[in-house]
Amino acid sequence: MNEARIKELKNIANDVRIGIIDATHAAKCGHPGGSLSIADILTYLYFEKMNIDPENPKMENRDRFVLSKGHTAPGLYATLAHRGFFPVEDLLTLRKIDSYLQGHPDMNKVPGVDMTTGSLGLGISTACGMALAGKIDGKDYRVYTIIGDGESEEGQVWEAAMFASHYKLDNLCVILDLNGLQIDGPITEVMNPTPHDKKFEAFGFHVITIDGHDFNEIEAALGEAESVKGQPTVIIAKTTKGKNVSFMENSVNWHGAAPNDEQHAQAIAELKTRYI
Amino acid sequence: MADVKKIATREAYGNALCELAPKYDFVVLDADLAAATKTGIFKKQYPERFFDCGIAEGNMMSVAAGIASTGKPVFASSFAMFASGRAFEQVRNSIGYPHLNVKIGATHGGISVGEDGATHQCNEDFALMRSIPGMVIINPCDAVEARAAVEAALLHNGPVYMRFGRYALPILNGDDYKFELGKGVLMADGTDVTLVGTGFMVSTCLEARELLAKERISARVINIHTIKPIDKDILVKAARETGALVTAEEHTIYGGLGSAVAEVLVENAPVPMARVGVEDTFGRSGTVPALMEYYGLTAENIAKKAKEVISKK
Numbered sequence: 001m002n003e004a005r006i007k008e009l010k011n012i013a014n015d016v017r018i019g020i021i022d023a024t025h026a027a028k029c030g031h032p033g034g035s036l037s038i039a040d041i042l043t044y045l046y047f048e049k050m051n052i053d054p055e056n057p058k059m060e061n062r063d064r065f066v067l068s069k070g071h072t073a074p075g076l077y078a079t080l081a082h083r084g085f086f087p088v089e090d091l092l093t094l095r096k097i098d099s100y101l102q103g104h105p106d107m108n109k110v111p112g113v114d115m116t117t118g119s120l121g122l123g124i125s126t127a128c129g130m131a132l133a134g135k136i137d138g139k140d141y142r143v144y145t146i147i148g149d150g151e152s153e154e155g156q157v158w159e160a161a162m163f164a165s166h167y168k169l170d171n172l173c174v175i176l177d178l179n180g181l182q183i184d185g186p187i188t189e190v191m192n193p194t195p196h197d198k199k200f201e202a203f204g205f206h207v208i209t210i211d212g213h214d215f216n217e218i219e220a221a222l223g224e225a226e227s228v229k230g231q232p233t234v235i236i237a238k239t240t241k242g243k244n245v246s247f248m249e250n251s252v253n254w255h256g257a258a259p260n261d262e263q264h265a266q267a268i269a270e271l272k273t274r275y276i
Numbered sequence: 277m278a279d280v281k282k283i284a285t286r287e288a289y290g291n292a293l294c295e296l297a298p299k300y301d302f303v304v305l306d307a308d309l310a311a312a313t314k315t316g317i318f319k320k321q322y323p324e325r326f327f328d329c330g331i332a333e334g335n336m337m338s339v340a341a342g343i344a345s346t347g348k349p350v351f352a353s354s355f356a357m358f359a360s361g362r363a364f365e366q367v368r369n370s371i372g373y374p375h376l377n378v379k380i381g382a383t384h385g386g387i388s389v390g391e392d393g394a395t396h397q398c399n400e401d402f403a404l405m406r407s408i409p410g411m412v413i414i415n416p417c418d419a420v421e422a423r424a425a426v427e428a429a430l431l432h433n434g435p436v437y438m439r440f441g442r443y444a445l446p447i448l449n450g451d452d453y454k455f456e457l458g459k460g461v462l463m464a465d466g467t468d469v470t471l472v473g474t475g476f477m478v479s480t481c482l483e484a485r486e487l488l489a490k491e492r493i494s495a496r497v498i499n500i501h502t503i504k505p506i507d508k509d510i511l512v513k514a515a516r517e518t519g520a521l522v523t524a525e526e527h528t529i530y531g532g533l534g535s536a537v538a539e540v541l542v543e544n545a546p547v548p549m550a551r552v553g554v555e556d557t558f559g560r561s562g563t564v565p566a567l568m569e570y571y572g573l574t575a576e577n578i579a580k581k582a583k584e585v586i587s588k589k
């Protein structure tokens with residue numbers, strides 16, 4: 001990837017972050033912290049990596065994406081909107097009674113959403129099902145899913161990991177958003193799920209650890225995942241919860257709280273300085 | 277009924293999967309119970325379309341949802357206890373809410389599991405599944421109905437919960453039997469009272485009808501194989517025409533067939549009614565006949581309740 005394209009992606013990720021802030025501000029609730037931490041990964045997946053078509057969101061052989069940590073729907077919605085699945089203005093209807101943009105992703109309401117999620121631990125299993133179906137039908141689509149590091153405390157994540165490795169789902173790529181925080185505090189204090197790398201390795205995964213905000217590293221890892229045969233891959237992406245909004249960074253307080261008018265103005269002002 | 281042919285509905289389920297396999301595109305999942313749920317019959321014939329998920333029922337239900345999301349119908353099997361209980365939330369959120377095409381084949385429903393006892397006797401599955409919007413619930417009364425129900429479930433677009441039993445039951449329906457999803461079946465006509473059974477208890481209701489006939493009481497018997505959506509018309513008609521009604525099920529009296537029928541009647545045609553089922557208690561070990569006796573799931577008890585409701589008319 002050349003410098004110019006990286007610049008473009010950085011600007012798009014900035015658009016996505018602004019979308020997250022605008023949407024949660026308008027909704028007066030929602031989850032900005034974990035949405036901001038995955039904005040770069042989502043941007044790379046939807047603008048560079050995945051075989052998708054905003055004009056034909058149900059395209060049969062499309063690559064699939066499951067936001068297993070469904071509470072970070074604002075991040076996914078902002079990405080889908082900027083990619084052209086629906087109007088960017090609609091982000092401001094997030095969580096409103098007459099909006100299709102539900103608090104958590106709904107595959108039957110939102111164009112581009114491949115699976116309904118919100119209950120942690122379930123999404124990764126549904127991604128396994130999609131990957132298995134691809135194998136059964138000899139299709140070459142790939143399946144991506146982002147899980148939270150707090151979410152990895154759910155037993156079902158490891159049931160799914162066992163399944164993915166047992167059925168050699170090399171068309172599945174799990175991305176773990178290692179932002180270090182969940183609701184009640186740092187993951188290592190609430191219920192330490194680390195070390196993720198050794199656990200996933202023991203479960204039969206190919207493990208790659210990256211900086212989840214570095215487009216070169218994201219690109220290299222996703223490329224490597226695609227080349228691995230006979231086993232699933234997990235990309236452990238080290239990220240910052242609340243990334244690029246100074247007062248939200250590394251703060252549990254911004255897991256599930258919306259910015260008020262003043263905070264909104266400050267966040268947008270900060271993000272606007274980041275365009276390059 | 278000693279000379280009548282008896283087959284467990286779980287057996288019919290496994291056979292039906294094999295019969296339907298050449299005709300339809302679907303896959304089958306199980307959670308280390310293929311030998312017992314009888315999906316093992318399918319596994320043997322179609323190993324490339326069978327996937328064991330191991331002892332991880334929650335994961336299995338979400339995996340099923342993922343497969344179904346690509347357009348391929350899925351049967352997912354385990355014991356009723358684990359399919360509806362352990363995996364309730366996965367069934368609700370991964371399958372029910374997105375209304376995906378997953379057919380849950382839940383075997384070993386009810387008290388007639390027998391000697392395994394309370395932890396395995398699921399008397400709560402109808403109540404749990406009824407609470408999920410859009411979930412269809414089928415509980416066939418014999419092998420013929422079970423076979424037909426599996427195909428009907430496959431042809432229905434959306435989630436279906438099918439309860440099958442472990443215990444061999446008499447065949448009540450002929451080979452020409454036509455299964456209609458959501459339609460109750462008039463098994464025998466009558467004018468004084470209606471006995472509404474589901475699954476195992478349909479044959480018991482027919483026995484109760486014979487007992488009542490000896491006392492010159494004419495009982496109608498209705499088979500409700502589809503617990504949701506329930507056939508309101510046949511129930512309201514029966515209540516109006518016979519004026520009293522008894523339900524019978526291998527399930528807690530809270531939230532199952534009895535509750536569903538009561539809900540229909542109280543809003544449309546209130547008549548004296550009684551529910552035969554498992555009364556707010558857990559199961560226990562025992563032979564199936566001993567258990568049915570112990571929990572009052574007998575023809576004698578149904579007949580007794582029938583006379584009670586008739587006296588309240």
Ligand SMILES: Cc1ncc(C[n+]2csc(CCOP(=O)(O)OP(=O)(O)O)c2C)c(N)n1
Nearest residue numbers: 034071118119120148149150151181182183
């Ligand atoms: C099964 C389940 N339990 C609890 C919740 C409530 N919940 C929503 S987000 C969250 C914390 C998630 O932490 P993490 O996975 O680290 O997400 P992130 O930091 O990326 O926002 C919890 C407990 C839920 N959505 N699902």
Ligand SMILES: [Mg+2]
Nearest residue numbers: 149150181182
């Ligand atoms: Mg986290």
